[in-house]
Amino acid sequence: MSWLLNSSIGRKLIMSVSGFFLVFFLIFHATMNMVAVFSEDAYNTICGLLGANWYAVAGTAVLGGFVAIHFIYALLLTLQNRKARGNANYAVSVRPSGVEWASQNMFVLGIIIVGFMLLHFSQFWYKMMFTELMGHHEVALGTSTVSPKDGAEFVKFYFSHLWVVVAYLIWYVALWFHLSHGIWSAFQTIGTSGKIWLSRWKVIGNIFATVVMLAFAFVTIYFYARSVIDPSTVAMYY
Amino acid sequence: MDKTINIKLKIWRQKGPKYQGAFKDYSLDGVSVDTSFLEMLDILNETLINKGEEPVVFDHDCREGICGMCSLYVNGHPHGPDEDVTTCQLHMRKFKDGETITVEPWRSAGFPVIRDLMVDRRAFDKIIQAGGYVSVNTGGVPDANAIAIPKPIADEAMDAASCIGCGACVAACKNGSAMLFLSAKVSQLALLPQGKVEAATRAKNMVAKMDELGFGACTNTGACEVECPKSISISNIARLNREFLKAKFND
Structure with a gap:
């Protein structure tokens, strides 16, 4: 199986498969977020079920592994591709019509996404799973303390800040662009695409990216709007 | 005037x-x-x-x-x-x-x-030499109708065969990838019964040669397809990926 690491198509397969895995995680995450809109209790049940249990920790480790693989191979392939391109740049270069902007900027988009992920982890994962792993059962949130299992409180607190909402929305836009190219590209790499399915995967990829990102954006905006309409729900944190 | x-x-x-x-x-x-x-x-x-x-x-x-x-x-x-x-x-x-x-x-x-505007494109010849052919013993010429090939498949193979190997795909690609060229050369044979016999070794050897010669990996930007003077489709690249992965998993 050394071809997987040594051949250009093998490395692309690694990008494709790890990308697919992360897409499946996004479906799970978006669905879980939508639950919070309908019932905070149900959302907290899911948070409690995951918590710092061994399977949640193992899942997080696997997920982190896939992010690392996807990122490391993106870096590796980008460097190799730059080398293949050579040092001489064209004096005039035009992006031909029909070439998506996202397709030529996947690495930059990836860096933006990872950057916001660090913000997200510092706000949620670090204060939830990590706190529990450290053996604490209370964590400071604004001027109050809550249980690290109380996911809904974290959502309400952070999404009551306008800058957090704006930052997350920028994140979703970057993710949308990344997915709008990434999904059909992943299908192309595993070879499931053909003359007809090439266009179909593009449409499916765009619809999927739009639906998932709208779900994330809806939850973010919903909780911000709630904090504005009824400030009492987050008053204890200020 | x-x-x-x-x-x-x-x-x-x-x-x-x-x-x-x-x-x-x-x-x-x-x-x-x-x-x-x-x-x-x-x-x-x-x-x-x-x-x-x-x-x-x-x-x-x-x-x-x-x-x-x-x-x-x-x-x-x-x-x-x-x-x-x-x-x-x-x-x-x-x-x-x-x-x-x-x-x-x-x-x-x-x-x-x-020199000036002339570049060395012998790398493409080396890729073809690595497997872009069908080994045949030329003897008596068989009847053209002895092997029936459906028209859509024959057309697709013909479209792939229209690649003239000019290198515009590599020139257009931000990764300097030769995948469109390679995919056309693999597809024109992989689609036809005569070419299927050597399909697995062809895909493996040609991709290995392409990597060895320092061409980049495909990131599916599609710039090659837009700039190709013969309008070779990137659906051929999916076929090349398929042929290569199939050959490797069957090893």
């Missing part, structure tokens, strides 16, 4: 592979819009020779769009601004009076510059 235009040219001049190249400006007046781009360069070279200067070196051969020898990166496009034609089929009517035309060689680590 023909319509004529006056143009300014910004042409890449480089003495040899090891020399530092630079753009040089030229102007050419009274160029008929009916001249082809290469004829325009011929006219320029004639004036240069008459002045005792070195003419601009560029690749060309058949001048009817089928040999794949001409190259040139004109105003940011391989084979120039016209669609689905090679540089030799590009005409001066595509340019405006007074326009500055920038002419560069293909730029990719796989295609080093030999």
Whole structure:
């Protein structure tokens, strides 16, 4: 199986498969977020079920592994591709019509996404799973303390800040662009695409990216709007 | 009387592979819009020779769009601004009076510059030699109808076979990838029963050769398909991926 690491198509397969895995995680995450809109209790049940249990920790480790693989191979392939391109740049270069902007900027988009992920982890994962792993059962949130299992409180607190909402929305836009190219590209790499399915995967990829990102954006905006309409729900944190 | 235009040219001049190249400006007046781009360069070279200067070196051969020898990166496009034609089929009517035309060689680590606008594209020959053929013992010629091939498949193989190996795909690709070329050369044979026999070794050997020669990996931007003078589809790249992965998993 050394071809997987040594051949250009093998490395692309690694990008494709790890990308697919992360897409499946996004479906799970978006669905879980939508639950919070309908019932905070149900959302907290899911948070409690995951918590710092061994399977949640193992899942997080696997997920982190896939992010690392996807990122490391993106870096590796980008460097190799730059080398293949050579040092001489064209004096005039035009992006031909029909070439998506996202397709030529996947690495930059990836860096933006990872950057916001660090913000997200510092706000949620670090204060939830990590706190529990450290053996604490209370964590400071604004001027109050809550249980690290109380996911809904974290959502309400952070999404009551306008800058957090704006930052997350920028994140979703970057993710949308990344997915709008990434999904059909992943299908192309595993070879499931053909003359007809090439266009179909593009449409499916765009619809999927739009639906998932709208779900994330809806939850973010919903909780911000709630904090504005009824400030009492987050008053204890200020 | 023909319509004529006056143009300014910004042409890449480089003495040899090891020399530092630079753009040089030229102007050419009274160029008929009916001249082809290469004829325009011929006219320029004639004036240069008459002045005792070195003419601009560029690749060309058949001048009817089928040999794949001409190259040139004109105003940011391989084979120039016209669609689905090679540089030799590009005409001066595509340019405006007074326009500055920038002419560069293909730029990719796989295609080093030999001189001026001429690049070394022997890497493509090496890829073909690695497996882009069908081994046959030529004996009596069998009847053409002995092996029936459905028309859509024959057409798709023919479309792939229209690749002339000019290298515009590599020139257009931000990764300097040769995947469109390779996919066309693998597809034209993989689609047909005669080519299926050696399909697995062909895909493996040609991809290995492409990687060895330092071409980049495909990131599916599709720039190659847009700039290809023969409109080779990137669906061929999916087929190449399929053929390669199938061959490797069957090992």
